[in-house]
Amino acid sequence: MDDVLERPRPQPATPTLDPAEEESSGSEDGGLDWTKLPKVGAVRPVIPKRGEKDFEPAAGGGSGLQAHVLDRARAAMFDALKADRAISSKSASYGIWCPQISRVHVTVARGIHFSAMGHSAARPTSIDNGSTKLQKRLELLPEEALYLIERGALFCWKDIQTDLTGLDDIEGAPMSVQQAFAEIIGKEDLTLEKYQVFAYLRRLGYVVTRTDPPSPSYPVPPPRVGSAPLSFYQRLSSIFSLFTASVLRFLRGSNNWWRPLGISRWIHHDKSYGKVFKSLRVIPAGHSVAPHSSRATPVAPSSPYKIFYNMYKPSTNFRKTIPPQPDFQVVVVNARTAFVPSLYELTELFNVLPEIPPPLPRKRGAPSVVQSSPVAVASPVHTSTFKHIFSWLLPSSTPQPVTSQPRPHPFAALKAGKKNIVIAAVDSGNISFFRFSQGAFEEWPTL
Amino acid sequence: MTQPILLRVSNFKAYVWDVDDINILRSHHHICGILTGTLPHLSSQNIFLGLPLQLMPEEAVLLVENGIAVLVDDPSAHHIPSQSALKLWKEARLNDIRQQIALTEEKGSIEASNPDRAMSESAKRKRKEREERRARAMANAAPGVPAEDNPSPHPTSENPSQAIIGEAPDSTIVMPSGSYTVNIPASSSKLEWYVPHSNASLTIAREAGIWLYPSTLQERARCGVFRDLWEKGYYMGGGIKFGGEYLVYPGDPLRYHSHFVASVIEAPDAALRPMEIVAHGRLGTGTKKAHLLCEWNDETRVVSYLSVEWAGFG
Numbered sequence: 001m002d003d004v005l006e007r008p009r010p011q012p013a014t015p016t017l018d019p020a021e022e023e024s025s026g027s028e029d030g031g032l033d034w035t036k037l038p039k040v041g042a043v044r045p046v047i048p049k050r051g052e053k054d055f056e057p058a059a060g061g062g063s064g065l066q067a068h069v070l071d072r073a074r075a076a077m078f079d080a081l082k083a084d085r086a087i088s089s090k091s092a093s094y095g096i097w098c099p100q101i102s103r104v105h106v107t108v109a110r111g112i113h114f115s116a117m118g119h120s121a122a123r124p125t126s127i128d129n130g131s132t133k134l135q136k137r138l139e140l141l142p143e144e145a146l147y148l149i150e151r152g153a154l155f156c157w158k159d160i161q162t163d164l165t166g167l168d169d170i171e172g173a174p175m176s177v178q179q180a181f182a183e184i185i186g187k188e189d190l191t192l193e194k195y196q197v198f199a200y201l202r203r204l205g206y207v208v209t210r211t212d213p214p215s216p217s218y219p220v221p222p223p224r225v226g227s228a229p230l231s232f233y234q235r236l237s238s239i240f241s242l243f244t245a246s247v248l249r250f251l252r253g254s255n256n257w258w259r260p261l262g263i264s265r266w267i268h269h270d271k272s273y274g275k276v277f278k279s280l281r282v283i284p285a286g287h288s289v290a291p292h293s294s295r296a297t298p299v300a301p302s303s304p305y306k307i308f309y310n311m312y313k314p315s316t317n318f319r320k321t322i323p324p325q326p327d328f329q330v331v332v333v334n335a336r337t338a339f340v341p342s343l344y345e346l347t348e349l350f351n352v353l354p355e356i357p358p359p360l361p362r363k364r365g366a367p368s369v370v371q372s373s374p375v376a377v378a379s380p381v382h383t384s385t386f387k388h389i390f391s392w393l394l395p396s397s398t399p400q401p402v403t404s405q406p407r408p409h410p411f412a413a414l415k416a417g418k419k420n421i422v423i424a425a426v427d428s429g430n431i432s433f434f435r436f437s438q439g440a441f442e443e444w445p446t447l
Numbered sequence: 448m449t450q451p452i453l454l455r456v457s458n459f460k461a462y463v464w465d466v467d468d469i470n471i472l473r474s475h476h477h478i479c480g481i482l483t484g485t486l487p488h489l490s491s492q493n494i495f496l497g498l499p500l501q502l503m504p505e506e507a508v509l510l511v512e513n514g515i516a517v518l519v520d521d522p523s524a525h526h527i528p529s530q531s532a533l534k535l536w537k538e539a540r541l542n543d544i545r546q547q548i549a550l551t552e553e554k555g556s557i558e559a560s561n562p563d564r565a566m567s568e569s570a571k572r573k574r575k576e577r578e579e580r581r582a583r584a585m586a587n588a589a590p591g592v593p594a595e596d597n598p599s600p601h602p603t604s605e606n607p608s609q610a611i612i613g614e615a616p617d618s619t620i621v622m623p624s625g626s627y628t629v630n631i632p633a634s635s636s637k638l639e640w641y642v643p644h645s646n647a648s649l650t651i652a653r654e655a656g657i658w659l660y661p662s663t664l665q666e667r668a669r670c671g672v673f674r675d676l677w678e679k680g681y682y683m684g685g686g687i688k689f690g691g692e693y694l695v696y697p698g699d700p701l702r703y704h705s706h707f708v709a710s711v712i713e714a715p716d717a718a719l720r721p722m723e724i725v726a727h728g729r730l731g732t733g734t735k736k737a738h739l740l741c742e743w744n745d746e747t748r749v750v751s752y753l754s755v756e757w758a759g760f761g
């Protein structure tokens with residue numbers, strides 16, 4: 001749901017947005033109306049809409065009108081395909097493709113793309129007097145380079161062992177996009193499927209990096225602080241939350257003060273529904289125990305289910321030298337050869353993934369704070385001061401049952417799961433994204 | 448077709464890079480492929496994509512078997528250019544840059560002369576004035592050169608916005624300082640050092656190690672079913688998002704909806720679970736398509752079809 005809102009848009013949506021039409025653009029069978037594509041060279045590019053389609057051609061190869069409309073659609077499509085990759089010399093970047101190391105050495109870096117792509121690596125560079133020295137330089141991974149070439153932002157030379165004296169600024173053989181496709185894919189674990197997923201996500205504005213660094217100089221997110229010692233502040237707040245929870249329970253009056261004296265307790269002996277259901281849960285649940293397998297290694301080493309990309313939303317503050325923890329992690333498989341992941345493969349994936357907090361309900365309209373605490377009705381002044389103190393004492397990350405922080409909805413939390421993996425299945429150019437998540441039913445009992 | 452279409456193969460994938468070839472494949476042979484590249488002028492969306500056209504392996508196999516296309520090993524077709532070739536390329540580029548700069552200086556802006564824009568009366572008048580001015584400037588700049596158009600050797604000069612004018616008089620400038628347009632060519636066909644070597648049949652391509660499809664029973668079944676539907680005149684697209692192997696269209700997918708989702712069954716005696724039929728029927732109803740079960744018989748090389756639809760009683 002949120003993804004729709006976060007999809008980047010170059011300009012605000014037009015007010016005439018038809019919901020039905022919007023929906024049809026999600027399905028692959030909607031008509032691609034190339035005639036609505038802005039002409040090459042139009043001043044402001046807009047994202048074109050899909051058009052209408054007919055059921056079938058009229059008998060005998062289609063009516064005259066159908067033939068005309070089809071010709072128009074095809075002509076528009078081929079016009080769009082013939083567009084040149086033309087960039088101003090002032091904004092063009094240049095690079096040299098070095099097949100031996102599978103990197104593009106960027107010699108001129110211009111434009112916003114390099115804020116999310118490229119890393120610096122030390123390479124031996126020959127200096128004038130013949131000796132070599134380790135020098136840092138900006139390098140692009142194969143998929144990054146190909147994407148920039150394809151987009152028309154990077155002019156790439158191919159490193160060739162030819163004497164280039166007297167050729168001024170020519171740094172190798174000039175590469176066409178076709179040559180880049182032929183030579184760059186297949187290097188450094190990059191398959192066409194992986195490239196297509198990379199380009200798809202980059203075109204939408206996501207930042208995509210490799211999960212496994214292809215070389216030591218490639219920046220990766222810092223290791224997760226899973227079992228790291230808690231900071232002083234966190235410890236303090238956890239003590240406080242224990243304390244405040246009991247105080248609040250007292251204030252809310254959820255404790256039945258007459259309970260120890262009530263005689264029914266001795267007769268029925270804790271027969272509330274919640275307690276009964278709890279005692280009935282005899283089968284262990286949850287993902288703390290790995291699924292049993294008769295084989296020693298249930299996941300073959302050749303399994304395609306390996307995390308390949310880290311993915312960041314466009315809104316994430318991304319710094320390429322110190323990348324933060326990724327928003328999503330992506331597995332890319334070839335839909336023609338891969339099967340649906342086995343439970344073992346999924347378990348192996350989830351073992352390395354972090355737990356994500358349950359989604360908080362979205363606020364609707366004005367935030368209504370009062371509804372959660374019945375005490376507020378009785379003594380409003382008293383609670384407001386309390387709330388003030390608590391909000392100051394407690395960081396928002398600790399669970400606060402009663403304060404203004406809303407509780408996550410159990411069904412939303414179940415749907416989102418605790419761990420998430422995105423699997424992109426590519427069938428000869430057709431990309432489908434799937435999200436697999438590890439649910440937590442044992443943590444959200446309905447009673 | 449006299450000349451077979453060249454399918455550029457790398458990493459066992461077949462691409463088409465020439466727009467005219469894509470047109471022929473689509474219009475004459477009803478083979479669509481799937482566009483997979485970024486459109487350079489609309490690079491922030493995924494609905495409309497650009498070159499290259501990626502072919503499904505079944506499509507490539509069919510085209511080669513029918514003699515419509517041949518396979519080219521693309522990585523080895525790009526040779527290392529000789530120094531003289533590079534020199535020629537550089538000269539052509541310098542010429543192009545100089546022309547562009549001269550043009551820009553005279554006209555102010557290249558975009559303004561875009562022939563695709565709708566021409567109002569005033570725009571036409573302005574354009575005429577500009578052309579007159581340019582002609583005058585050209586006559587002044589190069590009095591020796593006749594003012595007729597001489598085609599530039601540079602491949603990108605076919606863009607009409609970069610109309611040809613005489614060479615700038617000062618040929619000693621090595622790298623012009625003004626702003627110009629850098630073109631990244633899409634196809635390699637116009638590069639002098641691109642020498643494609645065609646593999647006329649699948650056997651040759653297999654021996655050369657550039658193409659292996661179809662090599663299993665499943666792949667043979669897919670090719671067989673694809674060919675049979677294609678010979679019946681249908682257009683096929685990928686059907687993975689509809690629970691099958693292909694979407695079967697009665698006409699060009701640009702204009703018509705598909706009627707069937709086809710799934711390939713490798714052998715006539717292959718087991719089919721009732722749940723699959725239910726799922727196909729349900730999905731077909733939801734997407735207004737009938738599901739086609741296509742059984743491939745590897746011995747007789749015949750396809751038999753069964754379609755599944757909800758009967759809709761009650």
